[in-house]
Amino acid sequence: MEPKKKIHNTGGRKPKQDPAVHRYGIKLTGDENFRFRQMFEQSGLDCYSKFIKAVLFKREIKVVKVDKTTLDYYVRLTQFYRQFQAVGNNYNQIVRTLKTNFGEKRALQMLYRLEQCTIELVVLSKYIIAQTKEYEAKFLQR
Template identity: 45%
Template structure:
Protein backbone atom coordinates (compact mmCIF):
# COMPACT_ATOMS: atom_id res chain seq x y z
CA UNK A 1 0.00 0.00 0.00
CA UNK A 2 1.07 3.51 -0.76
CA UNK A 3 1.35 5.92 2.11
CA UNK A 4 -0.13 9.33 1.46
CA UNK A 5 1.85 12.42 2.39
CA UNK A 6 -0.14 14.65 4.59
CA UNK A 7 -0.20 18.30 3.61
CA UNK A 8 1.10 20.43 6.47
CA UNK A 9 -0.29 23.62 4.95
CA UNK A 10 1.49 26.90 4.38
CA UNK A 11 3.93 27.80 1.65
CA UNK A 12 6.06 25.13 0.01
CA UNK A 13 9.61 24.94 1.37
CA UNK A 14 12.36 26.53 -0.71
CA UNK A 15 15.25 24.43 -2.00
CA UNK A 16 17.84 26.93 -0.77
CA UNK A 17 16.26 29.22 1.81
CA UNK A 18 18.00 32.45 2.84
CA UNK A 19 18.73 31.81 6.52
CA UNK A 20 21.78 33.96 7.17
CA UNK A 21 21.31 37.51 8.36
CA UNK A 22 23.88 40.31 8.44
CA UNK A 23 23.47 43.69 10.09
CA UNK A 24 24.90 46.92 8.73
CA UNK A 25 25.06 50.25 10.55
CA UNK A 26 25.30 53.52 8.57
CA UNK A 27 25.60 57.14 9.60
CA UNK A 28 23.12 59.73 8.29
CA UNK A 29 25.17 60.75 5.23
CA UNK A 30 25.88 57.17 4.14
CA UNK A 31 22.27 56.15 4.76
CA UNK A 32 21.06 59.01 2.54
CA UNK A 33 23.45 57.87 -0.22
CA UNK A 34 22.31 54.27 0.20
CA UNK A 35 18.61 55.18 -0.01
CA UNK A 36 19.20 57.38 -3.08
CA UNK A 37 21.01 54.56 -4.90
CA UNK A 38 18.35 52.04 -3.87
CA UNK A 39 15.55 54.28 -5.17
CA UNK A 40 17.38 54.81 -8.47
CA UNK A 41 17.90 51.09 -8.97
CA UNK A 42 14.21 50.27 -9.08
CA UNK A 43 14.73 47.11 -7.00
CA UNK A 44 11.84 46.60 -4.57
CA UNK A 45 13.77 44.80 -1.82
CA UNK A 46 16.62 46.50 -0.02
CA UNK A 47 18.21 43.16 0.82
CA UNK A 48 18.30 42.13 -2.85
CA UNK A 49 19.78 45.51 -3.72
CA UNK A 50 22.55 45.05 -1.11
CA UNK A 51 23.29 41.49 -2.24
CA UNK A 52 23.51 42.64 -5.87
CA UNK A 53 26.04 45.35 -4.91
CA UNK A 54 28.14 42.95 -2.81
CA UNK A 55 28.32 40.28 -5.52
CA UNK A 56 29.03 42.76 -8.30
CA UNK A 57 25.86 42.51 -10.35
CA UNK A 58 25.38 45.44 -12.74
CA UNK A 59 23.86 48.57 -11.25
CA UNK A 60 20.72 49.49 -13.15
CA UNK A 61 19.33 53.01 -12.83
CA UNK A 62 15.70 53.65 -13.69
CA UNK A 63 14.76 57.29 -14.14
CA UNK A 64 11.24 58.40 -14.92
CA UNK A 65 10.83 61.87 -16.33
CA UNK A 66 7.55 63.11 -14.86
CA UNK A 67 7.27 65.90 -17.44
CA UNK A 68 7.60 63.47 -20.36
CA UNK A 69 5.02 61.13 -18.82
CA UNK A 70 2.65 64.06 -18.25
CA UNK A 71 3.20 65.26 -21.83
CA UNK A 72 2.47 61.80 -23.24
CA UNK A 73 -0.67 61.51 -21.11
CA UNK A 74 -1.97 64.87 -22.26
CA UNK A 75 -1.06 64.10 -25.86
CA UNK A 76 -3.02 60.85 -25.65
CA UNK A 77 -6.03 62.71 -24.23
CA UNK A 78 -5.77 65.32 -26.99
CA UNK A 79 -5.58 62.64 -29.67
CA UNK A 80 -8.69 60.95 -28.25
CA UNK A 81 -10.55 64.27 -28.44
CA UNK A 82 -9.25 64.81 -31.98
CA UNK A 83 -10.60 61.42 -33.02
CA UNK A 84 -13.93 62.27 -31.39
CA UNK A 85 -14.15 65.43 -33.50
CA UNK A 86 -13.44 63.40 -36.64
CA UNK A 87 -16.23 60.96 -35.80
CA UNK A 88 -18.70 63.77 -35.12
CA UNK A 89 -17.71 65.70 -38.27
CA UNK A 90 -19.72 63.46 -40.61
CA UNK A 91 -22.72 63.54 -38.28
CA UNK A 92 -22.66 67.35 -38.24
CA UNK A 93 -22.56 67.57 -42.04
CA UNK A 94 -25.53 65.17 -42.34
CA UNK A 95 -27.49 67.11 -39.72
CA UNK A 96 -26.82 70.41 -41.49
CA UNK A 97 -28.10 69.08 -44.83
CA UNK A 98 -31.19 67.45 -43.34
CA UNK A 99 -32.27 70.24 -40.93
CA UNK A 100 -31.42 73.48 -42.75
CA UNK A 101 -31.97 74.99 -46.15
CA UNK A 102 -29.20 74.76 -48.73
CA UNK A 103 -28.12 78.36 -48.15
CA UNK A 104 -27.98 78.08 -44.33
CA UNK A 105 -26.23 74.69 -44.55
CA UNK A 106 -23.53 76.18 -46.80
CA UNK A 107 -23.04 79.08 -44.36
CA UNK A 108 -22.60 76.68 -41.43
CA UNK A 109 -20.33 74.44 -43.52
CA UNK A 110 -18.14 77.47 -44.28
CA UNK A 111 -17.77 78.13 -40.52
CA UNK A 112 -17.08 74.45 -39.94
CA UNK A 113 -14.40 74.53 -42.63
CA UNK A 114 -12.68 77.49 -40.94
CA UNK A 115 -12.71 75.71 -37.57
CA UNK A 116 -11.35 72.57 -39.24
CA UNK A 117 -8.44 74.56 -40.73
CA UNK A 118 -7.63 75.97 -37.28
CA UNK A 119 -7.74 72.46 -35.83
CA UNK A 120 -5.39 71.27 -38.58
CA UNK A 121 -2.90 74.03 -37.73
CA UNK A 122 -3.04 73.14 -34.03
CA UNK A 123 -2.49 69.48 -34.87
CA UNK A 124 0.57 70.40 -36.97
CA UNK A 125 1.97 72.35 -33.98
CA UNK A 126 1.35 69.37 -31.68
CA UNK A 127 3.16 67.05 -34.09
CA UNK A 128 6.10 69.47 -34.32
CA UNK A 129 6.33 69.79 -30.53
CA UNK A 130 6.12 66.01 -30.13
CA UNK A 131 8.93 65.46 -32.63
CA UNK A 132 11.03 68.12 -30.87
CA UNK A 133 10.39 66.45 -27.51
CA UNK A 134 11.28 63.07 -28.95
CA UNK A 135 14.55 64.36 -30.41
CA UNK A 136 15.55 66.21 -27.27
CA UNK A 137 14.46 63.99 -24.38
CA UNK A 138 13.91 60.39 -25.40
CA UNK A 139 16.91 58.04 -25.39
CA UNK A 140 18.18 56.86 -28.73
Protein backbone atom coordinates in the same frame (compact mmCIF):
# COMPACT_ATOMS: atom_id res chain seq x y z
CA MET B 1 -2.85 3.48 30.25
CA GLU B 2 -1.28 3.31 26.86
CA PRO B 3 1.23 5.96 25.80
CA LYS B 4 -0.10 8.42 23.20
CA LYS B 5 1.12 7.85 19.70
CA LYS B 6 3.04 10.70 18.05
CA ILE B 7 1.28 12.09 15.02
CA HIS B 8 3.60 13.55 12.43
CA ASN B 9 2.43 16.90 11.13
CA THR B 10 2.64 16.79 7.32
CA GLY B 11 1.18 20.25 6.67
CA GLY B 12 3.03 23.48 5.95
CA ARG B 13 6.03 24.33 3.85
CA LYS B 14 8.82 21.96 3.10
CA PRO B 15 12.02 23.10 4.81
CA LYS B 16 14.66 24.62 2.52
CA GLN B 17 17.84 22.65 1.95
CA ASP B 18 20.07 25.67 2.58
CA PRO B 19 18.11 28.27 4.56
CA ALA B 20 19.47 31.82 4.88
CA VAL B 21 20.27 31.98 8.59
CA HIS B 22 23.46 34.09 8.64
CA ARG B 23 22.75 37.69 9.54
CA TYR B 24 24.94 40.81 9.37
CA GLY B 25 24.34 44.31 10.69
CA ILE B 26 25.93 47.55 9.54
CA LYS B 27 25.58 51.18 10.54
CA LEU B 28 25.59 54.07 8.08
CA THR B 29 26.12 57.79 8.50
CA GLY B 30 23.46 60.22 7.31
CA ASP B 31 25.22 60.83 3.97
CA GLU B 32 25.87 57.13 3.44
CA ASN B 33 22.24 56.33 4.20
CA PHE B 34 21.06 58.98 1.72
CA ARG B 35 23.29 57.52 -1.03
CA PHE B 36 22.22 53.98 -0.11
CA ARG B 37 18.52 54.86 -0.38
CA GLN B 38 19.08 56.65 -3.71
CA MET B 39 20.85 53.61 -5.12
CA PHE B 40 18.11 51.32 -3.78
CA GLU B 41 15.33 53.41 -5.36
CA GLN B 42 17.17 53.53 -8.69
CA SER B 43 17.63 49.76 -8.68
CA GLY B 44 13.91 49.09 -8.87
CA LEU B 45 14.15 46.20 -6.41
CA ASP B 46 11.44 45.81 -3.79
CA CYS B 47 13.48 44.54 -0.86
CA TYR B 48 16.61 45.91 0.85
CA SER B 49 18.07 42.45 1.40
CA LYS B 50 17.81 41.58 -2.31
CA PHE B 51 19.48 44.88 -3.18
CA ILE B 52 22.35 44.37 -0.73
CA LYS B 53 22.94 40.83 -2.00
CA ALA B 54 22.96 42.06 -5.58
CA VAL B 55 25.53 44.74 -4.77
CA LEU B 56 27.72 42.38 -2.69
CA PHE B 57 27.86 39.64 -5.27
CA LYS B 58 28.15 42.09 -8.19
CA ARG B 59 25.04 41.00 -9.95
CA GLU B 60 23.83 43.30 -12.65
CA ILE B 61 21.49 45.93 -11.24
CA LYS B 62 19.05 47.50 -13.65
CA VAL B 63 18.32 51.18 -13.17
CA VAL B 64 15.13 52.46 -14.74
CA LYS B 65 14.58 56.20 -14.67
CA VAL B 66 11.08 57.50 -15.28
CA ASP B 67 10.88 61.13 -16.27
CA LYS B 68 7.65 62.42 -14.73
CA THR B 69 7.39 65.41 -17.08
CA THR B 70 7.77 63.23 -20.17
CA LEU B 71 5.18 60.81 -18.84
CA ASP B 72 2.79 63.69 -18.11
CA TYR B 73 3.40 65.13 -21.58
CA TYR B 74 2.69 61.74 -23.15
CA VAL B 75 -0.56 61.33 -21.18
CA ARG B 76 -1.81 64.79 -22.15
CA LEU B 77 -0.85 64.25 -25.78
CA THR B 78 -2.77 60.97 -25.79
CA GLN B 79 -5.84 62.68 -24.33
CA PHE B 80 -5.55 65.40 -26.96
CA TYR B 81 -5.30 62.78 -29.71
CA ARG B 82 -8.52 61.17 -28.44
CA GLN B 83 -10.25 64.52 -28.66
CA PHE B 84 -9.10 64.86 -32.28
CA GLN B 85 -10.51 61.42 -33.00
CA ALA B 86 -13.83 62.43 -31.46
CA VAL B 87 -13.96 65.52 -33.67
CA GLY B 88 -13.25 63.40 -36.74
CA ASN B 89 -15.93 60.90 -35.80
CA ASN B 90 -18.54 63.62 -35.35
CA TYR B 91 -17.60 65.60 -38.47
CA ASN B 92 -19.61 63.46 -40.91
CA GLN B 93 -22.59 63.41 -38.58
CA ILE B 94 -22.59 67.21 -38.43
CA VAL B 95 -22.49 67.55 -42.21
CA ARG B 96 -25.32 65.04 -42.60
CA THR B 97 -27.42 66.83 -39.98
CA LEU B 98 -26.86 70.22 -41.64
CA LYS B 99 -27.94 68.82 -44.97
CA THR B 100 -31.16 67.26 -43.67
CA ASN B 101 -32.29 69.89 -41.12
CA PHE B 102 -31.53 73.19 -42.86
CA GLY B 103 -32.18 74.78 -46.20
CA GLU B 104 -29.47 74.93 -48.83
CA LYS B 105 -28.37 78.53 -48.10
CA ARG B 106 -28.32 78.07 -44.34
CA ALA B 107 -26.48 74.74 -44.67
CA LEU B 108 -23.84 76.36 -46.92
CA GLN B 109 -23.32 79.17 -44.39
CA MET B 110 -22.83 76.68 -41.56
CA LEU B 111 -20.58 74.49 -43.72
CA TYR B 112 -18.45 77.55 -44.43
CA ARG B 113 -18.10 78.16 -40.66
CA LEU B 114 -17.30 74.48 -40.15
CA GLU B 115 -14.69 74.69 -42.90
CA GLN B 116 -13.03 77.69 -41.20
CA CYS B 117 -12.95 75.85 -37.88
CA THR B 118 -11.52 72.79 -39.61
CA ILE B 119 -8.74 74.89 -41.14
CA GLU B 120 -7.91 76.27 -37.67
CA LEU B 121 -7.87 72.72 -36.32
CA VAL B 122 -5.46 71.61 -39.07
CA VAL B 123 -3.13 74.54 -38.33
CA LEU B 124 -3.27 73.70 -34.62
CA SER B 125 -2.53 70.02 -35.25
CA LYS B 126 0.51 70.92 -37.40
CA TYR B 127 1.75 73.19 -34.63
CA ILE B 128 1.30 70.39 -32.07
CA ILE B 129 3.21 67.95 -34.27
CA ALA B 130 6.06 70.46 -34.67
CA GLN B 131 6.18 71.06 -30.91
CA THR B 132 6.20 67.34 -30.22
CA LYS B 133 9.10 66.75 -32.61
CA GLU B 134 11.02 69.61 -31.00
CA TYR B 135 10.34 68.19 -27.54
CA GLU B 136 11.49 64.73 -28.58
CA ALA B 137 14.68 66.13 -30.11
CA LYS B 138 15.56 68.18 -27.02
CA PHE B 139 14.48 66.04 -24.10
CA LEU B 140 13.96 62.40 -25.02
CA GLN B 141 16.97 60.14 -24.99
CA ARG B 142 16.92 57.27 -27.41
